[in-house]
Amino acid sequence: MNDRQFEEYMGRICRNEKEGLRAIYEEYCPLIYSVVYEILHSREDAEDVTSEFFIRLWDIAGTYRPGNGHRAWLITIAHNLAIDFIRKRKREDLSAEIPDHLQRGEDFPEEQLCRKLSLEQALKTLKEEERQIVNLKIMGELTFREIASLLRKPQGTVAWCYRTAIRKLREVQL
Amino acid sequence: MMDEKQLELEYRNMKRQAAPDLWDRIEKNLKEHPERVVAAAEPQKGAVDKTVSIGTYKRQKAGRTYGMAAAAAAVLVLVAALPAMRQRLIKAPEMSGSGMAAETEAAPETWAEGESLVTGGGAAGDGAVSGNEVAGDSAASGAGAAEDSTASGPGAAGHGPVSGNGVAGDSTASGPGAAGHGPVSGNSVAGDSTASGTGGSGDSARMEAAFDGSGIHSAAEDMASGASIKNGDAKRGTQMAYRPLAVPEQAVTVEEDSRYFSEDILGDTSLLCGGRVLSAALEEDESGRTARVVYEMEVDGIYYAEDYVSSMERITVESPIIQTEGDTAFVLYQLVPGETYLLPLLEADDRYELLYPFAPQIQMTGEQEYLFHSGYASLVTQDTSVAVKTPEGTNDYYYDRMLVREDGNFLSDLVSLIEREAQGRK
Numbered sequence: 001m002n003d004r005q006f007e008e009y010m011g012r013i014c015r016n017e018k019e020g021l022r023a024i025y026e027e028y029c030p031l032i033y034s035v036v037y038e039i040l041h042s043r044e045d046a047e048d049v050t051s052e053f054f055i056r057l058w059d060i061a062g063t064y065r066p067g068n069g070h071r072a073w074l075i076t077i078a079h080n081l082a083i084d085f086i087r088k089r090k091r092e093d094l095s096a097e098i099p100d101h102l103q104r105g106e107d108f109p110e111e112q113l114c115r116k117l118s119l120e121q122a123l124k125t126l127k128e129e130e131r132q133i134v135n136l137k138i139m140g141e142l143t144f145r146e147i148a149s150l151l152r153k154p155q156g157t158v159a160w161c162y163r164t165a166i167r168k169l170r171e172v173q174l
Numbered sequence: 175m176m177d178e179k180q181l182e183l184e185y186r187n188m189k190r191q192a193a194p195d196l197w198d199r200i201e202k203n204l205k206e207h208p209e210r211v212v213a214a215a216e217p218q219k220g221a222v223d224k225t226v227s228i229g230t231y232k233r234q235k236a237g238r239t240y241g242m243a244a245a246a247a248a249v250l251v252l253v254a255a256l257p258a259m260r261q262r263l264i265k266a267p268e269m270s271g272s273g274m275a276a277e278t279e280a281a282p283e284t285w286a287e288g289e290s291l292v293t294g295g296g297a298a299g300d301g302a303v304s305g306n307e308v309a310g311d312s313a314a315s316g317a318g319a320a321e322d323s324t325a326s327g328p329g330a331a332g333h334g335p336v337s338g339n340g341v342a343g344d345s346t347a348s349g350p351g352a353a354g355h356g357p358v359s360g361n362s363v364a365g366d367s368t369a370s371g372t373g374g375s376g377d378s379a380r381m382e383a384a385f386d387g388s389g390i391h392s393a394a395e396d397m398a399s400g401a402s403i404k405n406g407d408a409k410r411g412t413q414m415a416y417r418p419l420a421v422p423e424q425a426v427t428v429e430e431d432s433r434y435f436s437e438d439i440l441g442d443t444s445l446l447c448g449g450r451v452l453s454a455a456l457e458e459d460e461s462g463r464t465a466r467v468v469y470e471m472e473v474d475g476i477y478y479a480e481d482y483v484s485s486m487e488r489i490t491v492e493s494p495i496i497q498t499e500g501d502t503a504f505v506l507y508q509l510v511p512g513e514t515y516l517l518p519l520l521e522a523d524d525r526y527e528l529l530y531p532f533a534p535q536i537q538m539t540g541e542q543e544y545l546f547h548s549g550y551a552s553l554v555t556q557d558t559s560v561a562v563k564t565p566e567g568t569n570d571y572y573y574d575r576m577l578v579r580e581d582g583n584f585l586s587d588l589v590s591l592i593e594r595e596a597q598g599r600k
Contacts (some may be wrong), residue, residue: 016207025200030186030193037192047194054200056560059207063564080574087551119184138185149568169181 013061039082130165418504425464435549441595444521446478498567
């Protein structure tokens with residue numbers, strides 16, 4: 001979805017047309033969920049926050065200002081919602097839960113399932129920060145600069161982390 | 175070894191498959207916004223949104239409804255202005271001055287359906303917030319200029335709030351020294367207004383803020399919320415549009431992310447005072463470089479003091495210069511003259527500094543209504559609602575982390591928090 005399409009859908013939201021939100025949801029639910037999940041490490045919490053995100057988007061559609069890159073805008077809001085969620089709950093251990101999507105996929109071809117699990121397992125070898133950066137880069141399609149700004153880290157560090165993470169992932173024979 | 179492109183593809187597929195289907199859940203919880211439909215179908219009529227716009231930030235408060243009287247009042251107020259406002263970008267007042275951010279971008283407007291139009295500041299990076307539409311406002315305008323500033327220009331701009339102006343016109347105001355030095359240009363209130371100034375940066379030791387004389391769509395909002403605005407008084411319940419102080423090129427500035435906010439910093443509070451900001455200015459250090467922001471404040475009350483302090487009517491508060499990132503350089507998180515804040519301060523060498531200049535200060539936006547950021551986690555209650563502020567710049571970390579709490583316990587909660595943190599230091 002490009003900026004123009006996004007603006008169009010946001011405009012539809014502003015006209016109370018749920019189809020506008022639905023279109024954005026269809027396109028970005030995986031992205032938002034993954035961004036939130038990488039922070040919360042809990043499927044239920046990530047679902048709560050993702051739902052909250054789209055409900056919030058419906059309410060604040062009028063505040064969107066075109067021209068600054070809608071993906072970064074969406075991700076920033078999702079990221080902040082997740083951080084705020086953590087603060088609110090004062091949760092300290094978010095890493096114990098295993099996502100149940102690991103158990104899904106019975107209908108997939110065996111080879112595909114093995115590959116999927118392997119990639120997930122490989123991702124687990126990454127540091128949390130690396131996983132976030134990989135997700136923001138690949139799923140979010142953000143630039144290193146945007147990621148650096150979002151995570152409040154130097155751009156060089158972000159780029160280096162990403163390269164390191166990708167190298168680790170590629171080294172896993174998939 | 176897997177190809178990087180293939181890896182990315184696999185990754186995306188995996189994440190897409192992992193995403194749950196939440197649509198039913200989301201759809202069930204969507205709030206109705208009937209005013210949007212009304213506005214779309216009948217642009218000549220207006221209605222008050224549940225989303226209450228307060229100056230440069232928008233506030234969502236679930237379940238807040240306004241009575242028929244308020245809606246009717248809003249309709250009356252907005253009838254004239256709505257058709258013209260729709261789809262229109264309001265140009266922010268431009269300011270010119272040698273060597274400083276000369277122009278503010280066309281202020282992107284936030285179209286709150288069926289209610290007054292709220293324009294935000296310049297785009298991220300510009301920081302300037304100006305050029306507000308009054309939206310057919312018949313009540314308030316011209317509130318922006320620092321009260322002690324000189325303002326010129328037709329229409330509503332000028333000294334303090336002016337009520338009763340039928341604004342929404344295209345007026346032009348100009349004055350010397352817009353954002354440069356000295357007097358403040360009184361910008362027109364509504365429509366495509368332009369303000370120009372001749373002042374330049376760096377040619378004065380103290381550069382007064384250039385604040386718009388823009389009133390904000392207060393009528394509908396305040397009628398709806400029951401807030402009242404008194405002539406000549408600070409506009410509580412609204413936030414005036416303002417143009418932050420422009421930072422000269424050679425100024426001594428501090429990075430916004432030099433420090434992170436933490437509640438335990440409150441343990442260092444020397445003084446917690448509330449009051450209205452009278453003026454904001456940049457000051458030079460001994461070497462002649464602009465190095466700090468100085469606020470003059472009228473003190474309403476002192477709520478916490480580390481040591482004994484005698485009563486005071488005014489206080490001077492300093493802050494390092496935190497600069498917006500972007501094409502233009504403005505002071506980030508600047509206190510707005512005319513607005514009322516609760517300020518935790520640090521005393522050093524008989525001077526008071528903002529305890530935490532790297533974040534927005536707690537603002538009193540109404541009677542027992544406080545706008546604060548989510549870093550104050552201990553102050554968040556069930557009744558706290560979210561406010562979406564217009565970003566002041568690309569490095570405005572807090573614009574979507576602002577909260578509003580409206581209850582009489584906020585102040586005592588804040589004082590308790592300070593005391594608790596201070597106790598923890600001992």
